[in-house]
Amino acid sequence: MPDQLLFGMEVVLNGLMAGVLYALVALGFVLIYKASGIFNYAQGVMALFAAMTLVGIMEGNVPFSHLINAVFGTQVHHFGWQVPGIAAVALTMIVMVALAWVVNQLIFRHLVNQAPIILFMATIGLAYFLEGFGDVMWGSDIKKLDVGLPQGLNTVIDDLTYGLFGYGFFIDNLDIVATVVAALLVGSLVVFAQYSKQGRAMRAVADDHQAALSVGVSLNFIWVMVWSLAGFVALVAGIMWGTKSGVQFSLSLIALKALPVLMLGGFTSIPGAIVGGLIIGVGEKLFEFSVGTMVGGATENWFAYVLALIFLVFRPQGLFGEKIIERV
Amino acid sequence: MRQRLLTAVTAAVLVAGPAFADLTIIDTSYRTGPYAANGIPFSDGYQDYFTLLNERDGGIGGEKINLVECETGYNTEKGVECYEGTKGAGNGALLYQPLSTGITYQLIPKATADGIPLHTMGYGRTSSKNGGVFPFVFNYPANYWDGASHAITHILEQNGGDISGKKIALVFHNSAYGKEPIRTLEELGKKHGFEVMLLPVDHPGQEQKSQWLQIRQQRPDYVLMWGWGVMNQVAIQEAVNIRFPMENFIGIWWSGSENDVKAAGAGANGYKALAFHNLGSNYPVYDDLRKYVVDAGKAAGAGDQLGTVLYNRGMYAAILAAEAIKTAQEMHGTAAINASQMRDGMENLDMTEAKMTALGVPNFGPEFKVSCQNHGGNGYGAVSQWDAAAGEFKLITDYYQSDQEVISALVAEDSAAFAAENGITPGC
Numbered sequence: 077m078p079d080q081l082l083f084g085m086e087v088v089l090n091g092l093m094a095g096v097l098y099a100l101v102a103l104g105f106v107l108i109y110k111a112s113g114i115f116n117y118a119q120g121v122m123a124l125f126a127a128m129t130l131v132g133i134m135e136g137n138v139p140f141s142h143l144i145n146a147v148f149g150t151q152v153h154h155f156g157w158q159v160p161g162i163a164a165v166a167l168t169m170i171v172m173v174a175l176a177w178v179v180n181q182l183i184f185r186h187l188v189n190q191a192p193i194i195l196f197m198a199t200i201g202l203a204y205f206l207e208g209f210g211d212v213m214w215g216s217d218i219k220k221l222d223v224g225l226p227q228g229l230n231t232v233i234d235d236l237t238y239g240l241f242g243y244g245f246f247i248d249n250l251d252i253v254a255t256v257v258a259a260l261l262v263g264s265l266v267v268f269a270q271y272s273k274q275g276r277a278m279r280a281v282a283d284d285h286q287a288a289l290s291v292g293v294s295l296n297f298i299w300v301m302v303w304s305l306a307g308f309v310a311l312v313a314g315i316m317w318g319t320k321s322g323v324q325f326s327l328s329l330i331a332l333k334a335l336p337v338l339m340l341g342g343f344t345s346i347p348g349a350i351v352g353g354l355i356i357g358v359g360e361k362l363f364e365f366s367v368g369t370m371v372g373g374a375t376e377n378w379f380a381y382v383l384a385l386i387f388l389v390f391r392p393q394g395l396f397g398e399k400i401i402e403r404v
Numbered sequence: 405m406r407q408r409l410l411t412a413v414t415a416a417v418l419v420a421g422p423a424f425a426d427l428t429i430i431d432t433s434y435r436t437g438p439y440a441a442n443g444i445p446f447s448d449g450y451q452d453y454f455t456l457l458n459e460r461d462g463g464i465g466g467e468k469i470n471l472v473e474c475e476t477g478y479n480t481e482k483g484v485e486c487y488e489g490t491k492g493a494g495n496g497a498l499l500y501q502p503l504s505t506g507i508t509y510q511l512i513p514k515a516t517a518d519g520i521p522l523h524t525m526g527y528g529r530t531s532s533k534n535g536g537v538f539p540f541v542f543n544y545p546a547n548y549w550d551g552a553s554h555a556i557t558h559i560l561e562q563n564g565g566d567i568s569g570k571k572i573a574l575v576f577h578n579s580a581y582g583k584e585p586i587r588t589l590e591e592l593g594k595k596h597g598f599e600v601m602l603l604p605v606d607h608p609g610q611e612q613k614s615q616w617l618q619i620r621q622q623r624p625d626y627v628l629m630w631g632w633g634v635m636n637q638v639a640i641q642e643a644v645n646i647r648f649p650m651e652n653f654i655g656i657w658w659s660g661s662e663n664d665v666k667a668a669g670a671g672a673n674g675y676k677a678l679a680f681h682n683l684g685s686n687y688p689v690y691d692d693l694r695k696y697v698v699d700a701g702k703a704a705g706a707g708d709q710l711g712t713v714l715y716n717r718g719m720y721a722a723i724l725a726a727e728a729i730k731t732a733q734e735m736h737g738t739a740a741i742n743a744s745q746m747r748d749g750m751e752n753l754d755m756t757e758a759k760m761t762a763l764g765v766p767n768f769g770p771e772f773k774v775s776c777q778n779h780g781g782n783g784y785g786a787v788s789q790w791d792a793a794a795g796e797f798k799l800i801t802d803y804y805q806s807d808q809e810v811i812s813a814l815v816a817e818d819s820a821a822f823a824a825e826n827g828i829t830p831g832c
Contacts, residue, residue: 083621090613142706149701208436216440218637218663228645228671246620248645317610320641322667325438326608326634333611364614374578374604376614 079243086245087365088358093251095357096258097316101334102341102349103261104309109343111282111302114184114195118203120331122172122307125210127314127323129171131219134164139213161223165311172307173300180300188285188295207328216325221318225253254316258350261312265305265346274301282344332377336384342397351395359383426467426740427729428494429454430474432486432502437477438608439633441663442714444705446503447473449718451704452697456689457726459696464729465739470494473704476507483507484514491518498729498746499523501721505581508541513826516540521747525721526551526657526680530584531818533780535751536830538819542750544724544781545772546680546806548630548656549814552585553806554678554785555628555654556592561801568597573624575615575631575639578604582630585656589628591810609635616642629655636664644671651676654787660797661713665790673792676800680785681720681769683797685711689719689764713788713797720769727763728753751776770803776832783811 104119116122132139136155145151159167183198226249234244269275280288281298289295314323317330341352360376360383368375387395431450434443454469463469472493474486483502491497500515500522502508508528515522516539524532524543532541546554559567574589576582586602593600601624603615609631616639619627627648629639636659643653651674655664660677690710698707709715732741732749741749753774760768770784783806788797823830 079621083617086621087614087617090617094611094613145706211436211440216435216444218441218667220667220669222669227641229647246617246646321610321634321638324441324634324637326610329438329608330610361614365617368614369618372604373602373615374606376611377606 082241082243082245084362084365086243087361089245089247090251091358091361092354093247093255093357094361095337095354096251096255096350097313097353098333098337098356099341099350099353100254100258100261100309100313100316101330102337102353103258103265103346104306104313105331105334105338106341106343106346106349107265107302107306107309110346111278112184112195112299113192113282114199115192115343116306117196117199117331118206119306119310119334120328121203121206121210122175122310123314123317123330124323124325124327125175125206125314126168126172126307126311127221127318127327128210128214128219130164130168130223130311130315131221131318131323132214133167134159134161134223135219137214142215143212165223165315168311169308172311173304176300176303176307179303180296184299185296203328207325211325219318219323221315221323223315223319225250225315225319227319250316250319257312257316261309262346262350269346274298278302333380336380338394339381339384340387340394342394344398345394345396348394348396356380356383426470426495427464428470428472428497429725430472430486430490430493430497430500432474432476432483432500432504432507434476434478434503436475437479439478442633442658442661443478443503445661445709445712445714446718446721448703448705448707448709449715449720450501450722451718452693452710453689453719453722453726455697455702455704456693459700459702460692464726465733467739472497476502476504478504480504480506480510484510487511487514491520495740496520496743498741498743499725499750501525501725502528505529505584506579509580512538512541518743519747520743521750523721523725523750525717525724527581529822530780531815531822533778533815534819534830535776535779536819536832537823537828538779539776540747542774542779544753544774544779545755545770546783546785547780548581548584549588549811550680550780550783550785550806551656551678552588552628553592553783553811554787554804555656556589556596556598557804557807558654558676558787558801559626560596567625570598570626571601571622571624572598573601573603573619573622573627575603575605575612575619575627575629577609577631577635578606581632585628585630588810588814591814592807595807595810605631605635605639607635608633609638612638612642615639616646616648619643619648620646626652626654629653629659631655631659631664637667640665640672640675641668643675644668650674651789654678657717657785660788662795662797663714665792666795670792672790675790677788677790677797678785679713679788679797679799681716682765682767682799683713683716683788685716687765687768692764693719716768720765723760723763723765724753724755727755727759750774751779780815783808 108116136157138152141153230247230249233247238244277293337352337356341348360380363379364375433447454471458468472490476483505527508524521540530547530549532538589600655677657678665672697703728749732745733739736745772781784803786799786803787801789800
């Protein structure tokens, strides 16, 4: 088989894996948009905040230690213990649920029935607040995140493809884990939305707030639940991306990778986020591989948006989004 | 009425406050945003050294240093705002250290018009080494083009002086900063017969799978990196993932701090980075920093960055600024110098080993002498290597001088083009 074809196959496989990582971020957006019509600008920062909290808890760091030390003249930084990964994930989830409750109580409860742009602006404010709050709480240094996920070349695939083609494909173990986690996450979310009482209530709220209220669905509860779910998805995305690059401010920018995925997959479809992620991942990687080298490279960021725009032209609601027809 | 009067008096006192200090240095720092992890140690080192001079020596030549910090977030627009807002601070700003190539490019015409010197240490516009065209910009002791040459010199040394036919990849931040070494590498490629493979990475650099797959497929012999922030950590992790030999991976000095390698763990062991100053905290000046600054509760930050690569770099920048102030004071016979006199001090700076030893930093940086024709020093730099077990970078080579034949020609060409574009008549 020609080298270029083999390289191309390797690029496609890696594109699919990268797409799954993008989809993980996009899922959080979809959940909140589906249930409340809010485009949550803060989703990327939530991933950062969740990952920072996870590392802080695992390492036994004292939250707000710089502030405490500056005010009281103390020198406290660590509690002196370490928390195992699973327990730290559970504790972080409690923090994310608390955050969801606070966000709902202080912000969104007061903005029911406001125009979407007002809700969007509120999430921008929330994003900037969380950025600063996270820094004050855990510090802005780059933190190593190790919850025991494997990383690096998968030797089984390398050996297998080498045996078949004479060229070993590179697939990152972390990407494989991310794929499995994303599949489980999407499956669970779909089952939850379709078959659980809360899931059906969530869909009812998404269809019509007032109708849902009239049949006894608690809007407050559903919104806290949805923000908590989005917090959980943010935590998963934060773990995957944070393991790759360390936990640092730039994690919040992964939201930029989710936007074309949402444009393509639709803002209201959980499977759409996955399919959109895969198309964007493969599309941008293949373009960089085949055309990028001829035009100076670094095409991925903009090409993802070009791809999404092409889909938008033909299907404005995205591949899996609900077509909105408003009669006047 | 009384309350209004009180408010007015308070405001007047606050505004007039900085005027009591005579030597005003501006620290355009970034303690927030995507590059905060790098901005914090640099700024801490920069400020702590000036605090040490104030606390231990009563300032410089009897004049206290008034250090004004302005947060840029590594944002060019905010950097320009900082400049405009602080240039009149105290008795007038003496010096800016923008710590950003983007901000530097914006400030070059402004600072030149205002007569305030810029020190762009190891970054900024490389051809500002030519003081005849850039009278108010100084980039000693080394610049990006020197860095590219240092990396090639190191590779030459490792290959018995012959690298013809080798392939050297450059993974670079797709910005003015990242593109700086391309021309130099291409010229050096012609001279030594190696091939240059260019791999740009878009900001912020969180996703680099394509670039590293290309490296895995095309197997360059060496990879050089011009990165900053998250791009560095991801690149090093990807190199570990594809099992690229770390000893053949060399980053510029802005890709060579503890922040860049720690996230990759033990796999990053052996990664190399260029340096234009020494590393670690085994210097007498650190005893004084702990005694007069950190233990006295006067540190700029949490006091937890001492001895890190970027803290050392910030401290080195402050040392060079302080020595330029002393030079200016001696030249002009006054302790309370102005910005123009500061420029003279920088242009006549002579950093000798004897001077560095007396300052408590023996063997910390290369000797160099600044002149009107040469605002960039003598182009010396070394290679450091990450020891993951010890958790520190260590210099593994002596200081190399960059290929002056190639670099001088490029500096002359680029600065002449700038002079022509801006109607400047070069001259010293």
